Amino acid sequence: MKNSLFLVLSVLFFSCNKPIEKNQLLQNRIDSLEIKLSETYKPGFGEFMSNIQIHHAKLWFAGQNKNWKLADFEINEIKENLVGIQQYCKDRPETKSLGIIDSAMASISNSIQQKNQKAFQKDYINLTNSCNTCHQETKHEYNVIKIPETPPFSNQDFRLNERK
Ligand code: HEC
Known part of the structure; x- marks a missing residue:
């Protein structure tokens, strides 16, 4: 009788505990993914x-x-x-x-x-x-943009490529 009660209790204990363990594992993975995500490089x-x-x-x-x-x-x-x-x-x-x-x-x-x-x-x-x-x-008035006088790079040809 004692033994079977123990059995029932332990079955109950494990069956209740399993989902919690699983949830904890998932939560741990979510936490570590969130940390990874927050550390991912984002352009400013x-x-x-x-x-x-x-x-x-x-x-x-x-x-x-x-x-x-x-x-x-x-x-x-x-x-x-x-x-x-x-x-x-x-x-x-x-x-x-x-x-x-x-x-x-x-x-x-x-x-x-x-x-x-x-x-x-x-x-x-x-x-x-x-x-x-x-x-x-946006209080960045010191960043003044104007019409450029010279092309930004010397290695790009802006003329139409007539060969095509
Ligand atoms: C939201 C409004 C907004 C518009 C529209 C905008 N800018 Fe800016 N710009 C900003 C802000 C805010 C910064 C400061 C960014 C920072 O914090 O580094 C900035 C910074 C800059 C810088 C300085 C970047 C550096 O790090 O040296 C340049 C160059 C620039 N903008 C060019 C332009 C040009 C060219 C245009 C138009 C085609 C333009 N921006 C339109 C808001 C704007």
Whole structure:
């Protein structure tokens, strides 16, 4: 009788305990994954901006050379970086001001599609102004963007490749 009671109790004990053990194991794995996730490298706001700076400069020389395919490529690179900020810099209050650039981006995309150099030049100034408006709004007014005078790299040809 004593023995069978012991048996029943131990069955009960183990059957109740098993799920708890399992839960604890899962919790441990979640905890360690959370730690890993928080330590994963994420690009910062400034890194996205430095990328945008390069593509903003290249965009000008693409437009000056009427290389509309390249201009389209560069504007999409800027867009990708803006999306990256939305995705990875949610914790930065400045991200809320990103919309300042939207209408300027839409206008210049349009003049690139139209292959309209006059409109492109006007829209490029507009785009550059919107960069600076956001820098002012986010208290980074000391970061002043302007139309570039020289291409950012000497190893890239911005002229149309006529051989194709
Ligand atoms: C959200 C509004 C916003 C818009 C729009 C914006 N910027 Fe910025 N920019 C910032 C903020 C905030 C920083 C500071 C980032 C940091 O903390 O490192 C910055 C920094 C920069 C820097 C300095 C990066 C460095 O580390 O040296 C450059 C260059 C730059 N932006 C270029 C541009 C260009 C070019 C455009 C337009 C095509 C633009 N930005 C549009 C908010 C903006």
